[in-house]
Amino acid sequence: MTRSILITGGARSGKSRLAERRALAPCGRAIYIATAEIYEDDVEMAARIAEHRARRGDGWRDLHAPRDLGAALRASDGDLPRLVDCLTLWLTNLLLAEADWRAEVQALVQEIARQRAPVIFVSNEVGAGIVPENRLARSFRDAAGWMNQAVAEACDEVWLAVAGYPVKVKPNEHTF
Template sequence: MAVILITGGARSGKSAHAEKRARSFPGQPIYIATAEALDAEMEVRIAKHRAKRAAVDWIEREVPLDLLQALIETDGAGPRLVDCLTLWLSNIMHAGRDWEHELMKLAAFMGGQKSPVIFVTNEVGLGIVPDNALARSYRDAAGIMNQVIAAVSDEVEFVVAGLPMKLK
């Protein structure tokens, strides 16, 4: 079954495109959200996303860290949308977990899926070089993560201004 990576910049339309792709597959779609409400602004963002999803009848899973386990548990239950990998990476790094190990386990699991998986991720390396070591480390990790997941994906799309471009 399909593994699809959808990438782009912030507010590029990638999530809306990914939702449309997920709903194009048979079965009730499963929304695997990786965001954590660490402050009031993020709480508001998450609440808005939940309200929007409620209108479309998604099965929701909120999984800030254990993404692989959520994918294992939901395989065969319908198309899965993971939004987003870059937030998951941030959560993994913030928790002090070995992001490279977690990433390799995730990539290895992508072969042989029964249900489609659509990953949303951000292209964070298109701008200026960050001015601090933590931001540079995150930017580098995100770039590596995107390359690894793109390599195991059947399709890769880049979204700019709401317009998807097929890369793979």
């Protein structure tokens, strides 16, 4: 049985919609673990969250885990699939809090191995543009790529979202 899935892709590539479909597939109900830190003045993020919630409709129980994702996974590990949306925002929160993000990612990887109910992670591709001039942006994109590799290795399936459709990355029948 597939227990852990990573869906990665660029902005607005349909990652969340694919993840929602997959999370609801077994029984029409799932747990949504949001990682967005909600700041009072962030109108863009508030609009995006409202849009996601409206689209998801019924059948969801919502959790909020901007920092302690491991605890949220442990607490929610029951009968329902979980959707974590998204890892890139979780990493951003860790970096802003000056947490030891490498240690946190390693701990998440260990947590993934312990899960019994399925968990679907959404993450962002941020490394396929021109090298950013800003040093912080370069560090972030390195961290995000490193995290994606670590989580991909821990997951049973990895998919790349392109224009709303999933391209299979892992497992892959091609001999490399």
